[in-house]
Amino acid sequence: MKLALVGIGKIAVDQHVPAIAASPDWEVGATVSRAGTLPGVEAFTDMARMLEKRPDIRVVSLCLPPVPRFAYAQAAIRAGRHVMLEKPPGASLSECHALEALARENRVSLYATWHSREAAMVRPARNWLSDKRVTRAHITWREDVRHWHPGQDWVFEPGGMGVFDPGINALSILTRILPAPVHLTRATLDVPGNRQTPIAAHLTLSGNVTAEFDWLQTGKQTWEIEVETPEGTLLLQDGGARLLIDGKERGADDEDDTLQGEYPRLYDNFARLVTRGGIDMDLSPLTHVADAFMLGERRAVAPFDW
Incomplete structure (x- = not known):
C-alpha cells in the first residue's frame, strides 16, 4: 500500500522511513512537509494539494508535532484516507475524540500509536503481570532534552x-x-521561569503507583519501570528493551518473532488494522498527562536555555 508521510523531520527520518522501507506492506508514495523531502519521492508542501493530486494514496502517516496535527488528520479523514498518528495522538483529548468520531463517520481506520x-x-x-496483584510500581524516566530535542522550542510551548x-x-x-487500570491523584510540575511546560514532574497514581x-x-539515560508483586519484582529497563524478574534477566515469550523494532511493529499493526478495518484510539496515556496538567501543583524553577 502506498502512503503519504507528513512531516519530514527527525522522527520521520530516524524511525518512520526505515520502518516503511523494511516493510513488505508499505511504500512511501508522497511526502508533505514545509522543507523536508525524501529522495525519489514526490514532495508536496500543501496537504490539500497532495490529497487532490494523489487519489491513489489511501493512507496518511502523520509525524507532525501534536498542535498542528489535528487539521492535517481532519483533512485526510474527510478525504477518505486512513490515518496513523504519531504519539501523542493529539494536543488535547477533545481533538482525539473528534478525530475518532470523524473516522467512524467516514468509515476509515485511525491508529493512535x-x-x-x-x-x-x-x-x-x-504476560507475567497478568495474573498478579501489584503492590507498588514506580517509573523513573530521566533523559537529556538537549540531546533528543536540540533547539526545538515547540516542546516547551503550549501543546508541546x-x-x-x-x-x-x-x-x-x-x-x-x-x-x-489506575488514575492520577496528585502531581508536581516543575516549570522553568521562561517556559510554558514542565521540565520535570512527579506523579502519584492510585494503586501505590508513582x-x-x-x-x-x-x-546515561534512565528509562525504567519497577513493579512489585507478592510473587516477585519486575523491572523493565532501557525503555522496555530489557526485562528482569527478581534481578534475573528474562527473554522474549515468542522466540520465533522475527519482527524487530518498535516502529516496524507499529507499521505491521497498522497494515492489519487497515486491511480488516477498524479504529485503535487508546487514549489512557494521554489521559494521565491531561490529569497531571489539571491537578498538578506548579513550581517555578530556573529558566531553561539551549
Missing part, C-alpha cells in the same frame, strides 16, 4: 507537553502492562 508499547519486552512483562513528551512513553507502557520524570539528565 504508542511506539514504546512495541519495545521488545513489554509484551512479556504484561514538556517533559511529558518522553514521559508519555513510560505511561503508555504502564497502562499496557498493569493488570488493572512516577518521576526529568528532562535534564546528562550521561
